[in-house]
Amino acid sequence: MSSACIFCQIVAGDAPSAPIAETESTFAFMDIQPGSDGHLLVVPKRHSTDLRDIPAEDLSTVVLESQRIAKHAFDAWGADGVNLLNCCGAEAWQSVFHFHMHVIPRYRDKDKDRLSLPFAPGVRGDQELIGSLAASMRESLGEG
Template sequence: MFCGIVAGDVPSVKVAEDATTFAFMDINPASDGHLLVVPKRHSKDLFEIPADDLAAVTLTAQRVAKAAAREFGADGVNLLNCCGADAWQSVFHFHLHVIPRYTDKSKDGLTLPWAPVPGDVDTITELGGRLEKALN
């Protein structure tokens, strides 16, 4: 679907476009001004996207997030990426959600299912050590 939007075959409300990225309004917005930024070159997810495309998408997301916060008077912004069906990815073309956040909940329906609670220090330490080794 997102390849069709980038190609102009599927209608969208375009917000920004450059040689590498395309930003457009989300048709199922979590808040006023919710939009998506995608690479023009197809990549399935975070694991597949080339580093240069990821950097370009992130920079475009930052640029449109700043504009959205100014233009809509947002009190904050979430950037969200879901990688894999079990992580809520529903469209398998890499994308970043840019979600303006508002104190005024009439503009903002997003609630997260995760409520942070302190973790087990031993588990955190063990997993961090494993990951540090995997990266070296």
């Protein structure tokens, strides 16, 4: 745990939160800056800065707990859909540097849902660039 980390403080009970669920290795609580009604966060109890340094076991437990909670958003809150979102790095909108998964219920009723897509789905990208990026990632992964 990091004493300077607000999420570590929440897990330790040293900072206020609206808890949702707790397991041996995860803690889920409501987001205080929600993008939709019911927006919540699932964090590992053990501090990891982001997706690059979280141990696989902690990542797995956070994802599985996020899925378990997301399934209940439909019945508990009448959600029409759910987004799971992780932001890794400041340029990817990460603002608290303790790994966390956003569970964001989505609604047709825009009074409950204030989010919109940050990109234009359905717009085809540059196929040459896509192919080049695929090749460089395969190389980085050692996939030839």
